[in-house]
Amino acid sequence: MxxxxxxxxxxxxxxxxxxxxxxxxxxxxxxxxxxxxxxxxxxxxxxxxxxxxxxxxxxxxxxxxxxxxxxxxxxxxxxxxxxxxxxxxxxxxxxxxxxxxxxxxxxxxxxxxxxxxxxxxxxxxxxxxxxxxxxxxxxxxxxxxxxxxxxxxxxxxxxxxxxxxxxxxxxxxxxxxxxxxxxxxxxxxxxxxxxxxxxxMLKSFLPLVATPSFWMMIILFSLGVIGTLGVYSMLPLYLVNEHGMPQSQANKLITMSRILTLPMALLVGWLSDHFGLKPTLASVLFFTGISTLLIGVVTDSLIQVVIFCQPVFAVCFFPPAFAALSHIGSKEIRNIAISFTIPIAFLVGGGVVPNVIGLLGEKGFFSMGFIVAGGLILSGTIVPFFLKFQKDN
Structure with a gap:
């Protein structure tokens, strides 16, 4: 460039x-x-x-x-x-x-x-x-x-x-x-x-195909997008239709819950430097998965607490995830890894999952959509420990 x-x-x-x-x-x-x-x-x-x-x-x-x-x-x-x-x-x-x-x-x-x-x-x-x-x-x-x-x-x-x-x-x-x-x-x-x-260039992508950590990062980024964009997309409708909130109250609650997310990137950056990328990613996915799952489980009296916690955990994913992605493969193909990982993650986490939540909502299982989303995120908790960084080779 x-x-x-x-x-x-x-x-x-x-x-x-x-x-x-x-x-x-x-x-x-x-x-x-x-x-x-x-x-x-x-x-x-x-x-x-x-x-x-x-x-x-x-x-x-x-x-x-x-x-x-x-x-x-x-x-x-x-x-x-x-x-x-x-x-x-x-x-x-x-x-x-x-x-x-x-x-x-x-x-x-x-x-x-x-x-x-x-x-x-x-x-x-x-x-x-x-x-x-x-x-x-x-x-x-x-x-x-x-x-x-x-x-x-x-x-x-x-x-x-x-x-x-x-x-x-x-x-x-x-x-x-x-x-x-x-x-x-x-x-x-x-x-x-x-x-x-x-x-x-397609030939630039071919070395990544044989890199297992590349496919793991696609899975992890998809889970990260589920926790942020996937949940955010359907949450206002869920609060209005399932918990009976007025739309203005639901949007105000979601706005207030996002205030604490702004300084979290700095904090998680320090944590990943102190504890390492893999443990940090696993911890973030664990707490994001639990809090996402709880959105579909808790009653009206606790839903506000969960909604305040969930985005705080979810936004912590991306700083260590981008750092981990930069360690995948040789330096010549790292930008290619980003170019292919991000669109796939947004398609799955920001497109497919909200659609599935909507489908479950139409069948009368709206809360189950968030439980499934949380379960998927939790299932990725062990994946970071199998990543192989270039510096580890």
Missing amino acids: NSIEPPGTIQSQLLPLFFLTSIFFLNFTIRIILAPLLPTILADMNLTHDQAGSFFLISASGYFISLLCSGFVSSRIKHKKTIVFSAVATGVAFLVTGLSQNLLSMRIGLFVVGMTSALYLPSGIAMLTSSISSQNWGKAIGIHELAPNLSFLLAPMICEGLLLWLSWRSVLIVIGVTSVLFGISFFKFSTVKDFPGEPP
Whole structure:
């Protein structure tokens, strides 16, 4: 990858950081905002639980396909234009989704949203590291990676605030228009130097096929996404339909439960350095699995306690998991490992599992969906101990 290292402090490079973090925040918010809106959408469109759950599988399918192919796009139109295209096209697709009047057109819209939103992340990271001096990469990436956690925290608040004046369709339109405006603004006002991406090569993937730890990391990342995005996607609908909470109360509870997740990345980073990656990963999966399982077991009086605990454990997965993934195979294929692991994990954990929870909910076993999800996460507790890192060879 061509890299430009401009001089100066991070303060002089705040404009590209602001744009990229804002676009990433909107990109992630668009992908999860349906979750807090789901009870309203289900009632308005007269949908079943499984139809509602299918939204996440359809969007994740588009995300999976496009993320694997994102290198072809950025190699043709370069990274900056890829980011602009992703922000604008995702915003337009989400706007059109908001205007959809039937289930089929809404599914098509969400599939396109998944495809266009996936183009951002590889080019966003490449553009971030090329526009920020290398001595500030840690701080810049740390700020950039706050976007998903802030999105989990703020998405329910944004929904409830906008729903006071707007319909759920108008909420989608407003967020879509905002993404379009940020994409255009980034193109017009950002002066970052552009450069092309690298198209994926199948021959680069072949060494990973014979690496057992690579397949283990796919399993682990899928379980990690189940604990975060998979649970989050269906939790508001579960609280409203199974526990009788008003939608505003459910979204407020989910928002409050996410506040403590923000500093957890720093804490788990220290723990993984102190105790090692494998024990840390196993512990995180154990507590995430138990708390996810309890969502489907506990009564109304304890559900709030469990919902506060579950995301705190779940977000601890990713820092040690990315560190572990960076130790899989030789340095030449590590970036390829990330490129293939993430889309598969999002398809399974953020698409298939929410759909399964929705299917169980439609059959009258909504709580069983969270019990099954928790059981799956618990089953992965022993997997980290079988990982073989490159430094162990």
